[in-house]
Amino acid sequence: MTTSGTHHHHVHAPNRFIHEVEATCERRGLRLTPLRRRVLELIAADERPVKAYDLLDRLRQETGKSAPPTIYRALDFLLEHGFIHKLESINSYTGCHHPSERHSPPFFICKQCGHATEFCNSEVAELVLRHAHELGFAAQEQTLEVHGICARCRRG
Amino acid sequence: MTTSGTHHHHVHAPNRFIHEVEATCERRGLRLTPLRRRVLELIAADERPVKAYDLLDRLRQETGKSAPPTIYRALDFLLEHGFIHKLESINSYTGCHHPSERHSPPFFICKQCGHATEFCNSEVAELVLRHAHELGFAAQEQTLEVHGICARCRRG
DNA sequence: GAGCAAAACGGGTACGGAATGTCATGAGGG
DNA sequence: CCCTCATGACATTCCGTACCCGTTTTGCTC
Structure with missing residues (x-):
């Protein structure tokens, strides 16, 4: 089985990634609300896995104040539908390369x-x-x- | 919930397990202090993975009061030498079946x-x-x- | 051995980070 | 219009670590 090449095609194009998620949501009748979309963008914009409270900080910089549940609810949605992964061993979240398939x-x-x-x-x-x-x-x-x-x- | 008879080849004999760890410590010149030993016993006594703060509670019941660092230091020692595993996805700790080998x-x-x-x-x-x-x-x-x-x- | 410095051990406080419960409000879609 | 879902906001719990400090153990020298 040839695995060469496949691994490094990172989500270099965050926009493309967002669009793919958008399309998937459309297809499945999911609501990619502004908040959820924004959190997804923040995750996609970072090359490495991000922590929930970092996301929270960034959100606060933009929107004034936010509380943990805000970010966790968005993360839950994104996780539930396979748009991001959680890395348990480092309590971090990262975009999924193949959001279409589980x-x-x-x-x-x-x-x-x-x-x-x-x-x-x-x-x-x-x-x-x-x-x-x-x-x-x-x-x-x-x-x-x-x-x-x-x-x-x-x-x- | 019935936890009857025979589950797999679990660490059925906590004593045996403790002894094995003791022997390994002896061999490697490690100090299995009373505290570390007690924590190991508590972990071994539970069929399922245990949380750090549960261990802490049990320790408190025995010794009066204890603080988190106490338990975490013991866990660090046990983890470092491969006597227990940490299950990252559920923040729990469980005895290792083969403490001799990494x-x-x-x-x-x-x-x-x-x-x-x-x-x-x-x-x-x-x-x-x-x-x-x-x-x-x-x-x-x-x-x-x-x-x-x-x-x-x-x-x- | 006795004495001693350095390291290791553990008690305790306090705090930062991770995540959830709950109640109330608001936006969207039938 | 009403009901559902999404978000805001507050509090709380759980998980884990930094730090301080006294005690014990160890390893070394004499």
Whole structure:
């Protein structure tokens, strides 16, 4: 299976990403309200995973004041529909590269630069499902996060 | 809720588990102090993953009062040496089945009964390492947690 | 051994970050 | 118009760490 090339096509074009989400919402009859859209933009604008309270701060800079539930409700919506991922091990959120399809890809998180790479390959997920099946376990969601040093940081 | 008889090959014998850790500490010249030992016992005594503040409460019941740093310091020690695992997605801690060897096994966490099964098979970890290698990523730690319904809960 | 400095351990306070509960208001879509 | 959903705002809980300080353990020297 060729995986070359696929992993690095980051969401370089935030606008394109937003539009894709917009279209998906339209198709599914979801309401991408101004707030939800704004939060999504903030997430997409950042190359690395963002923390909820950072988003909150940025929102406050724009809109005066905001409280945690505001941001968490938006995050919940975006998570629920697969437009973003939550990285449990670092309490951070990042845009999803394939918002159209449901998946739980592995993430490779660099300790040094903080970037997280979504690895677009379902082999691991499938292997995990096989193992779950052996156990008679009905798998629903999965979290796979690897910490280490990314290629760029290693090269210095 | 029936927690009867035999669940998998869990750490059925907490004492045995404690002894194994004791021996490992001896071998490595680590200090399993009374506090650390007590925390380990509390974790081992619970069939399912425990939260830090629950441990804190139990400790308080025994010793009068305790503060968060007390428990977190003990947890840090136990984590650092691989005697327990942290489940990032549920902020909980659970005993490690193979405290002698370093590993980051997949966990299958039941949403219904809260049990977490450590899956003793390195295939996934190895596959992940291969993928990391493709990316030029130097993997250090990994977290793999699957949420769903366990076999027992499915059967009712 | 005795003495001593350095490190490790743990009690405790206080705080920052993460997330949820609840009540009330407001915008949108039938 | 009414009902639903979205947001605002307040409070609270949960998770985790920084820091201070006294005590114990360790490792070293003599």
